[in-house]
Structures are given as structure tokens and as C-alpha cells.
Amino acid sequence: MSAVGKSANIFWQECPVGKLDRQKLLKQRGCVVWITGLSGSGKSTLACTLGRELHSRGKLAYVLDGDNLRHGLNKDLGFSAEDRAENIRRVGEVAKLFADAGLICIASLISPYRKDRDSCRSILPDLSFIEVFMNMPLDLCEARDPKGLYKLARAGKIKGFTGIDDPYEPPLNCEIEIQQENGVCPSPCAMAGQVVGYLEDKGFLRE
Numbered sequence: 001m002s003a004v005g006k007s008a009n010i011f012w013q014e015c016p017v018g019k020l021d022r023q024k025l026l027k028q029r030g031c032v033v034w035i036t037g038l039s040g041s042g043k044s045t046l047a048c049t050l051g052r053e054l055h056s057r058g059k060l061a062y063v064l065d066g067d068n069l070r071h072g073l074n075k076d077l078g079f080s081a082e083d084r085a086e087n088i089r090r091v092g093e094v095a096k097l098f099a100d101a102g103l104i105c106i107a108s109l110i111s112p113y114r115k116d117r118d119s120c121r122s123i124l125p126d127l128s129f130i131e132v133f134m135n136m137p138l139d140l141c142e143a144r145d146p147k148g149l150y151k152l153a154r155a156g157k158i159k160g161f162t163g164i165d166d167p168y169e170p171p172l173n174c175e176i177e178i179q180q181e182n183g184v185c186p187s188p189c190a191m192a193g194q195v196v197g198y199l200e201d202k203g204f205l206r207e
């Protein structure tokens with residue numbers, strides 16, 4: 001019996017079928033691919049391309065996209081530092097459940113603060129949190145501006161926009177970094193290929 005947060009007198013319930021059983025069934029190892037980067041850096045593009053590639057290889061993956069989760073689970077949260085921290089905490093916990101279910105969970109959020117990402121890493125079993133840094137220059141993201149948000153932020157119509165008047169703290173020790181080569185961004189397939197290569201090397205695509 002223990003007390004956790006605001007809950008007292010609670011018990012941990014073990015189930016007879018465990019993560020190893022599920023992984024055997026799925027012929028893969030559960031993990032979290034956490035994609036972080038500026039708005040417009042290509043997080044969703046990579047998440048979707050990677051999800052499709054894994055699916056075509058018969059691997060079960062699920063995408064948790066920051067924008068989408070803010071339509072439901074996180075619709076009570078805004079973009080203050082506290083709300084972003086709670087956003088990342090909740091998604092980290094959900095991602096942990098998906099990984100425990102044996103899935104390759106692809107989380108795609110700006111997640112601008114290092115300590116929030118590190119907290120997510122700390123709740124996942126060793127080596128199963130794979131941080132992917134979309135290291136694209138602000139100039140490129142701003143030039144893309146598919147939603148017109150940078151324009152609004154520059155005009156002062158959105159306050160606290162990441163990269164403009166709110167910080168983005170790049171990872172110090174990420175597992176994968178996606179960046180331009182000779183000033184050219186790799187194609188979505190090439191970006192996904194880089195992550196698939198990592199997952200293959202580390203044995204996540206077999207039981």
C-alpha cells in the first residue's frame with residue numbers, strides 16, 4: 001500500500017500477461033521515439049512517414065502528435081511554461097503505456113524544455129526512450145511557416161511562440177539528430193530511414 005501524489009491507500013495491480021508476452025506476440029520491442037524540434041521543423045512529417053514505413057514492415061506503431069492531443073487529452077492546456085511541462089508529462093505517461101503495450105510509440109511535440117524531455121526519459125526503461133532532434137534552422141522553419149504562425153508571432157499577435165519569444169533548448173545527448181546536408185534537408189523517406197536504421201540496429205524491430 002502506498003501514497004502517490006494526491007492518492008493515498010493505493011495498490012499496484014500486477015497482470016498475468018506482461019510486456020514480454022506482448023512483445024513476443026508482436027515480434028517487436030516496445031519503445032518511445034520522441035521527436036522534438038521547432039514548429040515547422042518536420043516533426044509531424046517524420047512521425048507520419050516513420051509510422052507508414054513501420055506499418056508496411058508489419059510493425060505496430062502509433063503516433064502521438066502534440067497538435068492532435070491538444071484537441072482532446074490536453075485541451076485544457078495552453079503554452080505557458082507550466083502548461084507545456086504538464087503537456088509533456090501527460091504525453092510521456094501515455095507514451096510509456098504504449099511502449100509497455102509493446103508498440104513503437106512515436107511522440108511528436110515541440111517539447112522545448114530539456115528538463116521536461118529528460119523527465120520523460122527517466123520514466124521509461126533503459127534505452128527505450130529514443131530522442132530524435134529535428135535540428136533545422138529557425139530561418140528554414142520560418143520560411144516554411146505552413147500554418148502562418150511565425151508571421152503572427154513576428155507581428156506580436158501570438159505571444160510566447162517557440163523560437164521567437166519563448167526558448168527552445170536543444171538536446172545535449174539525443175540518440176538521433178536530423179539535420180541538413182550541404183544546406184539541403186533530407187527527404188521525409190530519408191529522415192524515416194535514419195530512424196528505422198537505428199531501431200533495426202538496436203533490435204526494436206524483432207522480439
Ligand SMILES: Nc1ncnc2c1ncn2[C@@H]1O[C@H](COP(=O)(O)OS(=O)(=O)O)[C@@H](OP(=O)(O)O)[C@H]1O
Pocket residue numbers: 038039040043044066067070079083084085087088108109110111112147149158159160161162
Ligand atoms: N506559442 C506557441 N508556441 C509553439 N507552438 C504553438 C504556439 N501556439 C500554438 N502553437 C501550435 O501548437 C503546436 C505545438 O504543440 P505542442 O504540444 O507540440 O507544444 S509543446 O510541446 O507543449 O511546446 C505547434 O505545432 P507544430 O507547428 O506542429 O509544432 C503550433 O501549431
Ligand SMILES: Nc1ncnc2c1ncn2[C@@H]1O[C@H](COP(=O)(O)OP(=O)(O)O)[C@@H](O)[C@H]1O
Pocket residue numbers: 037038039040041042043044045046144146185186187188191
Ligand atoms: N524533409 C522535408 N523536406 C521538405 N519539406 C519538408 C520536410 N519535412 C517537412 N517538410 C515541410 O515542412 C513543413 C512543416 O513540416 P511539419 O511536419 O508540419 O513540421 P512540424 O510538425 O515540426 O511543425 C510542411 O509544409 C512539410 O511539408
